[in-house]
Amino acid sequence: MRWLIDYILEYLKSDLTPGGAGNLFWITVYILLVFVGLSVAVICMNWLERKILAHMQVRLGPMRVGPHGLLQPIADALKLLLKEDIMPAEADAVVFWVAPFIVVLAAFTVFVVVPFGPTHAITDMNIGILFMLGVSSLSVLGIVTAGWASNSHYPLIGALRSSAQMVSYEVAMGLAVISVILMTSLNAEGTGTLSMIGIVQAQQAQHTWFVFKFFPLGLIGFFIFAVAMVAETNRAPFDLPEAESELTAGFHTEYSGFRWSLFFLAEYSAMIAVSSIAVTLWLGGWLRPFPSFHGPEVAIPYFWPPADPSAPKGVLDLVFALFPGITFLFLGAMCFYNTARMPKHPLLKIQTIGLAGFGAVLALIGLILFVPPVRDRVGDIFWFAAKVAAFMYLYIWYRGTFPRYRFDQLMKVGWKILLPTGLVLLILTAGAGFLEDPVKEWLKHVL
Amino acid sequence: MIIGGILVITRKNAVHSAMALITTLLAQAGIYLMLYAPFVAGVQIILYAGGIMVLFLFVIMLISIERNMKERQFNKQWLVGIAAAAALGGLFIAVYTKGKSLFPEGRLNFGEAQNTQGVAALLYDQHQGMYMFSFEIASLLLLVAIIGAVVMAKKRI
DSSP states (O other): OHHHHHHHHHHTTOOSOHHHHTOHHHHHHHHHHHHHHHHHHHHHHHHHHHHHHHHHTTSOOOOTTTGGGTTHHHHHHHHHHHSOOOOOTTOOHHHHHHHHHHHHHHHHHGGGSOOSSSSOSSOOOTTHHHHHHHHHTTHHHHHHHHHHHTTSHHHHHHHHHHHHHHHHHHHHHHHHHHHHHHHHTOSSSOOOOOOHHHHHHHHHHTTSOGGGTTTTHHHHHHHHHHHHHHHHTTOTTSOGGGOHHHHTTGGGTTOOTHHHHHHHHHHHHHHHHHHHHHHHHTSOTTOOSSTTOOOSBOOOGGGSOTTOTTSOOBHHHHHHHTHHHHHHHHHHHHHHHHHHHSOOOGGGHHHHHHHHHHHHHHHHHHHHTTSHHHHHHHHHHHHHHHHHHHHHHHHHHHHHHOOOOOHHHHHHIIIIIIHHHHHHHHHHHHHHHHHHHHHHHHHHHHO | OHHHHHHHHHOSSHHHHHHHHHHHHHHHHHHHHHTTOHHHHHHHIIIIIIIIHHHHHHHHHHSOOHHHHHSOOOOTTHHHHHHHHHHHHHHHHHHHHHGGGGOTTOOOOOOGGGHHHHHHHHHHOTTTOOOHHHHHHHHHHHHHHHHHHHHHHOOOO
16 A cells, blocks of 8 residues: 555656656546536536626526525536437437537547646647647537437538538637747747647747737737637537527537537537637736746745745735635625625525625635645646636627627638638748847847 | 448448548547657547548538438449458568568657657758658649539539
8 A cells, every 4th residue: 555655646746747747646636626627617607607698688697596596507407417318200329329429528538638737737748739629620520410310400400500610710720829839939949849838838938928929910810719719619609500599509409408418518618628728829828927027036935835946936926826815715705795785585594694605615715725835736727717717708708799690701701801811820920930030139239 | 440440331321430430530540649650640630530521421411311221232343352352461461470571761760759840850851851742742632632623513603
């Protein structure tokens, strides 16, 4: 048994990802953590989407199930599990059964390379971004087979439209990604990297998030990817294949109960996955805002963990390190405020107590995040998750704001607008990267 | 990969064959990984399994093949087929037993971490880059195929 404990503790001394270190125990732990975290994130997204959409439409959203509808996703999950599982009469049973699994598989396998921190990824392949793009293109297969296997015309049309849309916007996504990979190669050796952790480290080494590099080229690339990723996941305003008033839910019309919840899970996981790609490639991954400004040195010896003596100790580091704790304390304070605002009805007593308890849990998490060792390890994950959460809010905002694209307009945007822009962007980025050093030399002489 | 290949040719339903072909291609990507070529494996998944097979499935699903499925399958060339398969099998066994001596140039030895750079070096590098011409010819072939398809399928203007 001693060797088991040694095996487990041996990884904690290395500075590689568990896949890189080959430590099976920690690989399994990380996989379970990512899986559980993703499921919790999808559940939160369900609640957040309904609440935020409702508030944008000047109504309240779910309020009855738990305090402010917090238990609504659990009620939804229970309902989906208990629903009758129907299969259309002439449907191909094997393919019908297998289609949701392909989509879920593609959506979840992508998270193997997502970097939550410099060593906080399940593994770091040197073809990380290629792997992510490839596996997410496998979900198109699942959608096409789902539409076909339902053996009814609405799903078939929905599946064909959806897959045509996804394939078109993959091209634009790929071009935007290539321009970023090009930017990673602007270092001393002249070699870039496809690994996700390498891309964030390139941003750290070049002291700028790639969205701000070669202004406005990084911004345009980011914009192309942001539009293409919304179209890739079939979300508003590109959700013609699954819009209810158009095609009665498109390719997942004939799926009910648990199978439909698999599609739902896969859709939200795919949203989080492409948002992770956008955050890693353009917004600097796990880096805090202004990662290379440290401010004046601050002498607070015992606040800073001794584990990393070479870590910069500026004022801005300390300020930004307090952010995770302050965020959770703020969320807890909002819960307490809403507890005080709850109407004083005897039937609402349990809900009030529940909300206060939830606020207490959030505040406790906030207090734990002030402890220096925890803050050190979790800080990177917090910044990454905060940026992905901002993208999720943008997704919901788009759904509440923009009208739906008609299908021919959708294809026109994908092929006639995004693709040429991506190509020109690629050429301009290559030119800018080529001219970067000579222009800097010239500026040094002139100024 | 072998099971996938057998399933491709023995299934009556064309969609089942296409799904089996997808598993075969994914298994081939795994074989590329075992040969220390992660870049080729990634590109195989993106292009072949995620692009070409989608188009296969489009065609299969949009053309109704119900009638063909119900007809009796017959094939008059089974004798020639057995002879060709036996010849191919004999060739495989001969290469397997003879081994490395058949390829005196040896194989290119790039480490796994260098595969992407290795492919780029073979294409673009000044001293190692000998495959640029064949690369351009291959893309010209693809262009000819696309133009041919467009010409054959367009309506009269």
